[in-house]
Amino acid sequence: MSVLTVYEAGSRPTKRANPDYFTGAVWQDPVIESPKPGRVQVVQVTFEPGARTHWHTHPLGQTLQILSGAGFVQLWGQEKLSIMPGDVIWIPPAVKHWHGAARHVSMVHLAIHEAENGSVAEWMEPVDDKTYAGELEVRR
Numbered sequence: 749m750s751v752l753t754v755y756e757a758g759s760r761p762t763k764r765a766n767p768d769y770f771t772g773a774v775w776q777d778p779v780i781e782s783p784k785p786g787r788v789q790v791v792q793v794t795f796e797p798g799a800r801t802h803w804h805t806h807p808l809g810q811t812l813q814i815l816s817g818a819g820f821v822q823l824w825g826q827e828k829l830s831i832m833p834g835d836v837i838w839i840p841p842a843v844k845h846w847h848g849a850a851r852h853v854s855m856v857h858l859a860i861h862e863a864e865n866g867s868v869a870e871w872m873e874p875v876d877d878k879t880y881a882g883e884l885e886v887r888r
Contacts (some may be wrong), residue, residue, distance in 0.1 A: 772799025800848025817855035
């Protein structure tokens, strides 16, 4: 017999993201971590203005859905792109990248990824201020 799991609103606390992997204040709210054999994880991530991830990769890729605010995403060796509510971004497996809020506005996104051998990300160096503040590629 199958069992339905319901996570009541407010039953799982918001946690501060690990400062070893982020610059600035970032908050995480769990959405789902599927039980095995599933491996999908979804986290709602809130970046305060100017906050961002460090450079990192995902073994099986990552999807971001921007819910509110404005921010940036950048793949290693490419131009930084603006991201806005409604945008959905696919980052391929093992591609070095970062993402975060714009300088003067917060940004909230869903981060959707799968674990491989228990890991969803490999974390690397911080994004330096020059890279973060660099020219923005206009796409709209």
